[in-house]
Amino acid sequence: MHISRRDVLAGMGGMAIAAAIPPLHDHAYAHFHTHPSRPPQELPRRPDFSIPEDVTFLNCAYTHPLPDAAAHAMAEYAYARARPGAVMTGTSELAARVRSDFARLINARAAEIAFIPNTSTGENLVVNGLRIAERARSGINVVTDALHFEGALIHLDALQRERGLEVRTVMPKDHRIDIADLARVVDRNTALIEVSLVAMYNGFQHDLKAVSDLAHAHGAYVYADIIQGAGAVPIDVQASGVDFCACAGFKWLMSDFGLGFLYAREDLLDGVVRRSQWGYHSAVAMATHFLPYDAPGDRFFTWEAGADAGATFEVGSRANGALAALGASLPYILSIGVENIQAHRQPLLRRLRDEMPRLGFEPVTPPATTSPLITFAMRDGRDVAARLRAARVNARVASNYIRLSPSVFNDMGDIERLLEALS
Numbered sequence: 001m002h003i004s005r006r007d008v009l010a011g012m013g014g015m016a017i018a019a020a021i022p023p024l025h026d027h028a029y030a031h032f033h034t035h036p037s038r039p040p041q042e043l044p045r046r047p048d049f050s051i052p053e054d055v056t057f058l059n060c061a062y063t064h065p066l067p068d069a070a071a072h073a074m075a076e077y078a079y080a081r082a083r084p085g086a087v088m089t090g091t092s093e094l095a096a097r098v099r100s101d102f103a104r105l106i107n108a109r110a111a112e113i114a115f116i117p118n119t120s121t122g123e124n125l126v127v128n129g130l131r132i133a134e135r136a137r138s139g140i141n142v143v144t145d146a147l148h149f150e151g152a153l154i155h156l157d158a159l160q161r162e163r164g165l166e167v168r169t170v171m172p173k174d175h176r177i178d179i180a181d182l183a184r185v186v187d188r189n190t191a192l193i194e195v196s197l198v199a200m201y202n203g204f205q206h207d208l209k210a211v212s213d214l215a216h217a218h219g220a221y222v223y224a225d226i227i228q229g230a231g232a233v234p235i236d237v238q239a240s241g242v243d244f245c246a247c248a249g250f251k252w253l254m255s256d257f258g259l260g261f262l263y264a265r266e267d268l269l270d271g272v273v274r275r276s277q278w279g280y281h282s283a284v285a286m287a288t289h290f291l292p293y294d295a296p297g298d299r300f301f302t303w304e305a306g307a308d309a310g311a312t313f314e315v316g317s318r319a320n321g322a323l324a325a326l327g328a329s330l331p332y333i334l335s336i337g338v339e340n341i342q343a344h345r346q347p348l349l350r351r352l353r354d355e356m357p358r359l360g361f362e363p364v365t366p367p368a369t370t371s372p373l374i375t376f377a378m379r380d381g382r383d384v385a386a387r388l389r390a391a392r393v394n395a396r397v398a399s400n401y402i403r404l405s406p407s408v409f410n411d412m413g414d415i416e417r418l419l420e421a422l423s
Contacts (some may be wrong), residue, residue, distance in 0.1 A: 015243050021388070035358075041336055043344040048332070055391040056414045061200065061228060061405035064254045067332050070325040075254065091320060094327050101330035102253075105338070106245075107236040112269075114262045114313035115206075115323075119227045120151045122246025122262040123194070124221045125313050127155065129188040129273035130192060136165035138193040145170040145177045147199035148226045156194070161339040174364045176204045183214055190220040193299070195243070196405040197235070198228035201403075202364045203371040205233065212241035225262075227251055231333050232372035232407075233342055237263055244273070249322055252372060255327035258319030264309045279315025282306060296377060310342050341408055348406045349374050359422050361402065373405035382423065391421035 002135060048067050051057055057065060078337055086139070095115070103110045116122045119262030127133070132142060146169055159165040168185040170177055177195075186193065193215045198205050208224060215222045224245040229235055231252035237245065249255035277283065303419045305311060333341070345420040352362055352374050361376035376402060378384060385397040395418065398402040406414065 008080060019335040041340045043336070043340060044409050045336070046411075049409050051409060054392050056391070056417045057405050058393065058395045058404045058414060058418060059409065060407040061203075061248050061251065062396050062404060064095070064252055064407060065409075066325060067254055067329055069328040069332060070254060070256075073324040073328040074321050077321050084332065090322075095318065095323060096329060098323060098326045099261075100229075101334060102326075103418045105235070105330065105334060106230065106263060107238050108263050108264060110265055111308040111310075112237075112266050114259050114309040115293045115318050116262045117258055117319065118248045118260055118314065119149070119225055120155070120213040122244075122260065122313075123149075123155060123223060125262060125276060126244045126246070126264070126273065127159075127192070128276035128313075130221065130273065130276050132191060133159055134164065135191065136163040139166075139189050141166035141168055141187075141189050142192045142194060143170070143182060143186050143190055143220075144169045144194040145172070145182070147172055147177060147204055148194060148196045148199060149200060149227075152194055152196075152225060171175045172204070174366065175202055175364045177206065178277050179207065179210050179214065182211065186214055186218050186220065188218055189235065190215070190218050192221050192223060194223045194225075196228065198226075198233065198373070200228055201401075202366075202375040203228070204366055205229070205369055205371045205375040208235075208240040208242050214244070215243075217222060217242065221268075221356065228372065230261075231338065231341075233370070234338050239263075242267060249326055249329075253326065254333065255325040256319075256322040259322035261327065262309065262313055263419050264312070266308075269309060269312050270307055273312070275312055277313075277315050282310060282311050283314065283315035336408060342372075344408065345406050345410070346370060346374060348412060348415050352404055352418075356422075359419070361422075362399065372407070373403055375401050375403045377401050387421050388418070391417065393418050393421050 020208045049065050049070070050068055051065055063369065099113050100110045103113050112286050116125070136159060137235040142165060144153065144156060144167065156165070156167045160167045170181045170185060171417070173181070182193070193211060195206050195211055197208055209414050214220045221243040224242050225247070226235060226245045228251065230247045231254065244263060245261065247253070248257070248260035249341055250257045282305055283303040286301070286303035288301055290300040356376050357363060365374045365376050381399050381402065384402060387394055388397060403419070
């Protein structure tokens with residue numbers, strides 16, 4: 001899809017729109033062109049975002065701000081949709097590029113990536129595809145842990161209540177899940193181990209290879225929720241051996257709600273994991289045989305099922321606004337490098353770990369964790385929330401914890417403003 005800014009302005013009211021919409025760019029590297037001397041890996045990158053100068057944003061584990069390039073891509077799409085007769089082309093090509101970029105991000109093949117509307121849909125597709133509910137009374141079990149995403153825990157608990165599925169849940173010790181505790185409850189009847197690569201509560205990060213090795217030694221499979229990891233920590237699905245993983249795009253992939261990704265190992269498709277839904281994306285070819293000038297056929301309609309992850313799990317239309325954003329945000333992330341993103345935040349997290357306890361906050365993130373968020377427990381968060389609002393600091397404040405999650409646009413000054421607000 002391409003629509004020029006001139007077309008947008010002509011169709012939507014000229015100068016009023018021009019004042020509201022910054023110049024649109026063809027790809028994610030707009031700021032690299034305006035600042036050619038700055039290498040893509042240089043951090044922080046606050047100029048790439050439109051965060052107000054008086055706002056300190058440390059809440060990316062909740063939802064990440066859009067980079068300007070992604071916002072502009074969504075604006076191009078929105079104004080093309082709003083303008084009857086505007087030519088929108090290249091959506092299929094964009095989807096192929098986004099699929100390929102995400103595959104590159106996690107070291108997968110594009111054929112192993114499906115678009116999904118959200119992470120929970122991915123988890124449901126895997127559980128349904130492995131026929132977990134159908135096999136629940138045959139003696140199988142599913143192993144998970146208490147730090148796993150709450151939506152997935154609800155799903156498994158519902159299957160336990162309604163279908164009699166045995167769900168074995170490992171509890172954390174010292175705010176982490178010990179692989180030895182997982183190993184104690186995995187046996188030959190374990191069909192699936194479900195974990196969150198990075199725990200949404202406190203950032204604990206599993207050793208995904210260790211979890212996969214444990215599962216495979218007992219004939220089980222592994223599903224990982226990677227929404228708090230993809231784009232923020234290096235992920236290599238080939239090296240880890242994970243069987244399935246899923247995420248949405250609105251957190252560390254710096255896109256919008258409504259579109260994400262499901263990875264499934266290619267050798268498990270249409271065999272170990274079956275299709276639990278069908279639609280037009282399931283087919284790689286289709287034809288009618290009853291309309292004028294149609295080729296004759298034995299049936300009025302024929303089609304051929306595809307075999308890759310997209311054909312296995314996708315059924316209908318995608319969120320093309322979020323797809324447009326991903327078309328800019330994924331190249332942006334890849335150009336910086338996830339390893340550089342991870343390294344950039346470590347001094348910020350160390351400063352928080354050193355200083356927050358002095359202000360009365362109890363760290364509940366394991367000390368060796370390098371994931372993108374850090375959490376501190378507290379008795380009552382009402383005063384904390386009020387202080388941060390007054391200081392224009394955006395963080396996740398719950399009744400009994402505060403979660404801080406800096407990104408590529410944050411620097412030590414942001415951390416100091418938070419600490420000052422809480423002092």
